[in-house]
Amino acid sequence: xxxxxxxxxxxxxxxxxxxxxxxxxxxxxxxxxxxxxxxxxxxxxxxxxxxxxxxxxxxxxxxxxxxxxxxxxxxxxxxxxxxxxxxxxxxxxxxxxxxxxxxxxxxxxxxxxxxxxxxxxxxxxxxxxxxxxxxxxxxxxxxxxxxxxxxxxxxxxxxxxxxxxxxxxxxxxxxxxxxxxxxxxxxxxxxxxxxxxxxxxxxxxxxxxxxxxxxxxxxxxxxxxxxxxxxxxxxxxxxxxxxxxxxxxxxxxxxxxxxxxxxxxxxxxxxxxxxxxxxxxxxxxxxxxxxxxxxxxxxxxxxxxxxxxxxxxxxxxxxx
Numbered sequence: 001x002x003x004x005x006x007x008x009x010x011x012x013x014x015x016x017x018x019x020x021x022x023x024x025x026x027x028x029x030x031x032x033x034x035x036x037x038x039x040x041x042x043x044x045x046x047x048x049x050x051x052x053x054x055x056x057x058x059x060x061x062x063x064x065x066x067x068x069x070x071x072x073x074x075x076x077x078x079x080x081x082x083x084x085x086x087x088x089x090x091x092x093x094x095x096x097x098x099x100x101x102x103x104x105x106x107x108x109x110x111x112x113x114x115x116x117x118x119x120x121x122x123x124x125x126x127x128x129x130x131x132x133x134x135x136x137x138x139x140x141x142x143x144x145x146x147x148x149x150x151x152x153x154x155x156x157x158x159x160x161x162x163x164x165x166x167x168x169x170x171x172x173x174x175x176x177x178x179x180x181x182x183x184x185x186x187x188x189x190x191x192x193x194x195x196x197x198x199x200x201x202x203x204x205x206x207x208x209x210x211x212x213x214x215x216x217x218x219x220x221x222x223x224x225x226x227x228x229x230x231x232x233x234x235x236x237x238x239x240x241x242x243x244x245x246x247x248x249x250x251x252x253x254x255x256x257x258x259x260x261x262x263x264x265x266x267x268x269x270x271x272x273x274x275x276x277x278x279x280x281x282x283x284x285x286x287x288x289x290x291x292x293x294x295x296x297x298x299x300x301x302x303x304x305x306x307x308x309x310x311x312x313x314x315x316x317x318x319x320x
Contacts, residue, residue, distance in 0.1 A: 027156040031142060035158050038081045044139070053122045054139035055129055058162075063132025066113040066168050071175070071304070072127065073167035075108045079160045086152055086159070102243035103299045105229050108166050110303045120145060123161060135164045172305045176286060180307055183226050183283065190283060197266055198283040199273055202311070206277030209317045213259030216318040217271055220253060222311040231300035244299065253315050264289045267310065274314040282310045 038044075039054075046054050066072055078087040085097040091106035117124055122144030126136055138161040142148075149155035169175045180198075184190055190198040211217060223232040230242040236251035258268055266288030274280055286292070286305045295302040302308070 031156045031158060035141060051125060051144060052141050053125050053144055055126055056137040058137055059135040061131030061134030061165060064168055065131050066127055068115050070113045071110060071169040071172045072113045072165060073108045073110055074163055075166055076161055076163040080157050105225065105300055127165065130165045132165055132168045137162050176305045176307055179226060180285060196288055197269055200281045201278060202281055203279035205275035207275065209276050210319065211258055211272045211274060211317055215258045217258055218253040218255050218315040219271060220313040220315060224309040226307055270310060270312060271314060276314055276317045279313045284308050284310065
C-alpha cells in the first residue's frame with residue numbers, strides 16, 4: 001500500500017513539475033493558447049497577417065498612406081485581453097479607467113513613422129495598411145508589441161490597440177511653422193526676432209542691465225505647449241494650480257549662467273532679451289529648443305518638433 005501511494009505521489013509530482021516547466025519555459029505558448037481561446041469566445045474570425053497581427057478595419061481612410069520618415073498623428077487606446085487599459089490619448093477615458101495622470105499631456109501622439117523598428121512592430125505594420133483618417137483595431141501578440149515587457153506592460157501580454165490615423169505630416173518643419181502662424185494669429189502682440197523666437201513683454205522691468213553670455217541670472221518660469229498645457233514650472237502656486245506639484249522639487253528661482261549648454265539655446269536667448277524685474281512671454285520654435293528628437297526625460301515628455309511657450313521673470317542679473 002505504501003509502495004502504491006509512493007508511486008501515485010511520484011506521478012503527481014512529475015505532472016506538477018512538467019506543468020511548472022511549461023509555465024516557466026513556454027510563456028509564449030501559454031500566451032498564444034490564451035489568445036486563441038479569447039478569439040474563439042469573442043467570435044473573432046479575422047485571418048492574421050503573416051506576422052501574426054489581427055487587423056480589423058473599422059473605418060477606411062480617404063487620405064494618403066504613410067511613407068518612411070513621415071510623421072503621423074495618432075489617437076489610440078491600449079488594452080489587454082481582460083479589458084485593462086494601459087494607455088490612451090484621451091483624458092476623459094483615462095479618468096474613466098482611473099489611470100489619469102495630471103503630468104501627462106493627453107493629445108494625439110506625434111511620432112515618426114519608420115518601417116524598420118524593433119518595438120511595436122504590429123503598430124508599424126498596421127499603419128502601412130491604413131490611410132489618413134482611418135480607424136482600426138489591432139490585436140497584437142507580445143512579439144509584435146513589448147515582448148518580455150516594458151514600463152507598465154506585463155511580460156508576454158497580447159494587446160488590443162484601437163488606433164486612428166488622424167494626420168500624415170510629410171514636412172514637419174513646415175507643419176510646425178504653420179502651427180506657430182496659427183497661434184500668433186490668435187494671440188497678437190508678439191515681436192519676432194528673426195523667427196528664432198517671438199517675444200511679448202507682460203510686466204515692465206525695474207532695472208536696465210545687459211544680459212550677456214556668462215551673466216549669472218535668477219529666473220522664475222512656466223513652460224507650456226501651444227494649447228496651454230503646463231509641463232514645467234519652478235513656481236509653487238502655478239504647480240499646485242495645474243496639479244503638477246512635486247514634493248521632490250524645490251520651488252525656488254532657477255540660477256544659471258547664460259550661454260551654458262545646460263539649457264536649450266532658445267531659453268538662453270529669451271533671457272538675454274530681458275531686463276531685471278521684467279516678466280515676458282516667449283514662443284520658441286523647436287529648432288531652438290529640443291528639435292526633431294524632443295525630450296523623453298522629465299515629468300512630461302516633449303514631442304519632436306514641439307514649439308514651446310515660456311513665461312519668464314528675470315529676478316536678478318549678475319553681469320560678471
